[in-house]
Amino acid sequence: MTRLIDSLSTTDALAELFSDHSMLQAMLTFEVALARVEARRKIIPKSAAEEIAKAARPDAMDVSSMVQETRLSATPGVPLVKALTQLVRTKNPVAAGYVHWGATSQDACDTALVLLLKRAQPILESDLLRLEKLLRRLADQHGQTVMPGRTLLQAAGPITFGLKVAGWLAAIHRGHIRLKASFQESLLLQLGGATGTLAALGKDGIQIGKDLAKELGLNYPEAPWHAHRDRLANLLCSCGVLAGSLGKMARDISLLMQAEVAEAAERTGPGRGGSSSMPHKANPAGCTQALAAINGVPGMVSAFLSAMVQEQERAVGGWQSEWPIVAGVIQRTGLAVAAMAEAAEGLTINPARMRANLDATRGVIFAEKATMLLAGKIGRDAARKLVEEAVRRSSDEQRRFRSILSEMPEVRKHLDAAALRNLESPQQYLGVADEFRKRLVDSTKDSKES
């Protein structure tokens, strides 16, 4: 189902969700439910509703000509209603007159989009739950796995891999919570008729609307939202923020996978992470998928936000631009979640290499620690001066930092052999890393897990 060009911007399940068949089905679901509800309230004949339900088959519709007519009328709702009416008419001309009764084309289009979003939510959330579970496990396993922290891509003091994972986890979890709330807020019926007053339904409008929302499993809003797109905008923003957190995790892993760092590796295997020219490559395929997918998201979010400035009761262009943008953001976010779940599942960690990379700094990453130890004795200015001298010599002479320090009389005066021995122990310079790790993991415990 996924087009080749979209391989790295959607999952198959989400590509299917926005396929012609699925979109037609969603619009037809709206029309059938509308007819059914109106029949129940005796606004249209029961038989008409039945005929409409029978005729409403996506396969009976000619997408190619609907596309043309969508352009001519600037909305897919018009040809949809026309095609459905035509299908009904061949069976029952009277019933055909009751298709789409009292609604406008935006009602069908917007509600269809919402129905699709309702189906997108569990797809994204189940991958999120899987990812979070995997990350919780990793964070727990690696609470004591020390590694270099890295700031501005330079080695800094030690952290634990568990803390790093817990950071990813908590951010993704917060993104998940926001996403869930945004979906919740957005899963609303749109039914407003031509100008949002439901004038064609007289005084029954709200009752019909409530019935229809119930029939479709959607919430009923205070009023139609045909020109107010803030809830969809907020949903896309939630995707954008989540995508950012997924991208951060992907960026981190791809950096840890560099040959020169080699602290982590995605699973490789037949066809996975390979290269057409280089048989030795073990590429960060999951991270690449995720980063490729999310690359388009911020721009699409901004496109939607720009389009919110919609004219009066229905926009010229703003509204009509939304479908592919919403679908694009949802699909890209979904692929990023799936790819990172896949990456997390197959992730191999190399604690020995982490330790070796720490050691390879010759101890200079403990310069802050040495400064703090000395500062208590001789003041920070003096301490910093001594330490900077030792760092410089460690680099020039390619010798360990503590060896240099141990040769400096001013240092020996204040730090004894034991202190110097412990100086470069990463385990003794982790501060409250593990408390932070636990607090982060605990903050994610509200996710449902099977």
Added chain:
Amino acid sequence: MTRLIDSLSTTDALAELFSDHSMLQAMLTFEVALARVEARRKIIPKSAAEEIAKAARPDAMDVSSMVQETRLSATPGVPLVKALTQLVRTKNPVAAGYVHWGATSQDACDTALVLLLKRAQPILESDLLRLEKLLRRLADQHGQTVMPGRTLLQAAGPITFGLKVAGWLAAIHRGHIRLKASFQESLLLQLGGATGTLAALGKDGIQIGKDLAKELGLNYPEAPWHAHRDRLANLLCSCGVLAGSLGKMARDISLLMQAEVAEAAERTGPGRGGSSSMPHKANPAGCTQALAAINGVPGMVSAFLSAMVQEQERAVGGWQSEWPIVAGVIQRTGLAVAAMAEAAEGLTINPARMRANLDATRGVIFAEKATMLLAGKIGRDAARKLVEEAVRRSSDEQRRFRSILSEMPEVRKHLDAAALRNLESPQQYLGVADEFRKRLVDSTKDSKES
């Protein structure tokens, strides 16, 4: 305080908030509170904390050289700490050694930003409350003021101005609620030390952090968030969504103010809405301000989202790009709120012109209604055919729609004189406009109002 170039992208209060003095003050507030808290916990001498507090004056700092050093060190935190240390040193060299004890420059920068956001919140919210109050009043006053609905900028069936206003109001109110929640989530202390473990503070890190958060009136997070920017991203998104809703209102009003429409007008007056070349102009100055301000917002939101993909424990570029982007979004959103409050306050509505514009359509906007009335009798296909013929003739002959209809035998058979007389009564074709209006207004009643 506002620079000329920023006249249409900030308010004075928000420009002041991000001024040199204010930013220095915020960073110094962090440093002073940190020292105070550390002194209280006996980590540094009490006298050092006092000296630090005394020295921490923005006016004593040389912004110009701090800017240079910010570039050299790629963070404003480094020169800030250096300058403060220097100021303390001139009074008390020992105390100077305790400046910024255990913290890293990002701690000072991020917490300073949060302190400024905390001050931005009431500025935005008070204008939002004012705007919402004005809109509630307008929505109530104009519950029965009929006007043409407009879709794709074409005249459609009637709505009420009250319903239109209620739509603006509810969207802005939802934006307000989201903004408040996003601020709430974001007002967190950042204190992580060099790599986010608070290693330099040993086992006291979390306690110091909690004390410091309390001292600064901020919440304490599960862990430092130096590399996880989702909460700020979400705050900017909330601004982006709110800005979109404000822009929609501004767009609508500017369209209603067109000479040919003339249904609404912003207040004019000395210097307001004028033109340097055209003495007669009465420009939509508030709407223009709002639209100018928000124009940059979606792109800035996307910049922030893109920058979330931050490397390891501190990014190369992503983090360092945030300050002006956050400030840009907050200031633009703030100006848009202020401008729309101003516009709403001075808004003049012209119900007679609304009615005249309805009438000028010669009744063809009731084509839907006529179709629905006839469809019940002769089926929709036949009804639509008759109505389309009448619409065409109304246009060709420039005569009223109902006059044409009344001459069509097929129509007269089914619609009596009374039905035709009422056909073009907008009040009788408002559906549930007023219920929707009330539901929208009611949904905003949780805002605190004085």
Added chain:
Amino acid sequence: MTRLIDSLSTTDALAELFSDHSMLQAMLTFEVALARVEARRKIIPKSAAEEIAKAARPDAMDVSSMVQETRLSATPGVPLVKALTQLVRTKNPVAAGYVHWGATSQDACDTALVLLLKRAQPILESDLLRLEKLLRRLADQHGQTVMPGRTLLQAAGPITFGLKVAGWLAAIHRGHIRLKASFQESLLLQLGGATGTLAALGKDGIQIGKDLAKELGLNYPEAPWHAHRDRLANLLCSCGVLAGSLGKMARDISLLMQAEVAEAAERTGPGRGGSSSMPHKANPAGCTQALAAINGVPGMVSAFLSAMVQEQERAVGGWQSEWPIVAGVIQRTGLAVAAMAEAAEGLTINPARMRANLDATRGVIFAEKATMLLAGKIGRDAARKLVEEAVRRSSDEQRRFRSILSEMPEVRKHLDAAALRNLESPQQYLGVADEFRKRLVDSTKDSKES
């Protein structure tokens, strides 16, 4: 071919261009030409090249599994080469060993994209030429058609419709010229092998590259551009700028089509511009298409620009995100051009209504003129004061501006009856509108026209 969801974001021809079949064909065209060129230079056997050419049929490939493998390898090049090799192998196992000889998957993907862009260029350009020709005609026809200028959506002094059209034309023409140059710059072979040195081809690399470029009708660059995407970025920017100019035209026309303005109308007809609920509507369908299409463009341009920051010799994510973004921008721009050509072709202008809208201002749009006339006599301050008074009275009393002026003694002293009579003649207050119109039209005469 166009998917329903993309109805308002592509044309059929451009949708076809980025279809699975077309993309496979383009990649296979690269592989076949590569083999052919290598055979000619005796790097691979002639028979292998022939087998490869025979096997390279898109229809023989399983897109669905290629999509899966694209995700696993994070590039569509890997499964393409694998599938082609497999197809060749079934016929001739030896020949299979020569598929993709010396190239890397990015070479196939990038060159395929360029081959598609080469086909996109005439599609966009032929619609552009058509649009420019129509606009030139309109600009010539309406050189004397006066209408109100409008600034900030308020009536201002008179312009001609011809000048307005000439403004659209010249901007679109400049966009066309830039687009053409950007295409020209971008239509380059990509052939670099694994790391951009063509190491696997030994010393023949550049010769093979030149042959291959010639074979494919592309230019040969100084070097492979696998990690330098500025030329594609510039192409997308050119689309973005052109889209902006098309959107400006669409926005203008949709505003002129408002019922209350009614100075222009797009062609209506069966299915065109209609509404599912409102039989009377004549929507700006072409403008809506164009505005919907271009709405996504700026965000996509920004996504591509952000992705330019690609790591070393091949990016992690940045490169892999490009295909749908490039295709999205090209398709949207193409639809906008086509839609505006369509709109221009069917555009009806209503000079009488333009004149009536000018008159409806009661002459106050000539306030600038009156000021200028009086300023020469009594100084501008005094003149402006008088004129503002007259404007105010004209509005309050709903009387013509010149009638008010003619009653003001201070005015009568300086302006005689003839001057006042002519004051409100739009033809006499057009300045150099027609010279500007001609200069604009002349600046576009370099477009080839049949």
Added chain:
Amino acid sequence: MTRLIDSLSTTDALAELFSDHSMLQAMLTFEVALARVEARRKIIPKSAAEEIAKAARPDAMDVSSMVQETRLSATPGVPLVKALTQLVRTKNPVAAGYVHWGATSQDACDTALVLLLKRAQPILESDLLRLEKLLRRLADQHGQTVMPGRTLLQAAGPITFGLKVAGWLAAIHRGHIRLKASFQESLLLQLGGATGTLAALGKDGIQIGKDLAKELGLNYPEAPWHAHRDRLANLLCSCGVLAGSLGKMARDISLLMQAEVAEAAERTGPGRGGSSSMPHKANPAGCTQALAAINGVPGMVSAFLSAMVQEQERAVGGWQSEWPIVAGVIQRTGLAVAAMAEAAEGLTINPARMRANLDATRGVIFAEKATMLLAGKIGRDAARKLVEEAVRRSSDEQRRFRSILSEMPEVRKHLDAAALRNLESPQQYLGVADEFRKRLVDSTKDSKES
């Protein structure tokens, strides 16, 4: 002059360019030149022009109240003209009447912006020339410096550092050429009067315009461009594309500077690249500046492109949003250029480490080469199978690739000892790297260099 918040988003020179004083000066330069030109053509008195010139001093103006009035009138042009008029009036009331004669406020604002852009051009270009010169030198010095190519951040076959630098250089040079052309196209006078017809200047409009352009050192366009912003858009796009190429270079260098890679280093020194908490850090300060600066650029470019859809003869919001966006893009691009010139100047290269990193791959990066060598003998499928086996064993056993190969009988049959010895020689697997390097460098030779 630079504000603290903008430290990483502008240079001092460019901050100064968009300061209040500079912007006022630019607008006043327009007004003075207009008056002078009009006096020369006897449209206004010579004495008025002289008074205007004398009064036009930025320091005499109250920016704070101009900001307020800019908001009220939604353009800075209105208060500028008012303030200038007031200053002239105190000296000569008659002359005051001739301020801004025949122009509109947008004329002053747009032309002022262009005058500032004209001054920005040499600032950016001189840093570009410096950067290009440094890169040319580096590319020449390192034509034979081998290093690992890296794709998807994984080690790939060898390249030369000279080739990498030449790639940066050529892309930046192309960006420079585009930028120069965009500036050239944009440096146009704007003079259109109220609606773009110069009606207030009668038949003299074009002559005045030409004189004024000449006076200001600008080109004269075909017509006013008040509502057509494509040339500015294109200038911003050129900045965006150049920024992307600068960011690519910065990203590459920051990756090469990682402790574990250590192939390059920016200059460190007092205050440069340091950390407030970690005395040992040598951060990529120039790269960070550049990446921070350009992070906001794509979003700002998209904001400008979105704003191009401007209404009729002057937009509501679109136009008024431009100033800070144009300034933001120019300043960020300027800082990125300056920062990369600085980084390039102090860049230290470590060829030994490059070689060591190549060696540390145990030769598996020559897997492609081994495959190609064997493929000629036994077919590629068989070759790839053997090589994959050898790669796997090299990894499992942590032994050199060629040692493994030399133990494989099937390999020994086809590759003799010499072939195996040479297999891992990077110099012998550089393909046409050096020809590409030279071609790239040569393509940049058109830049003027002193």
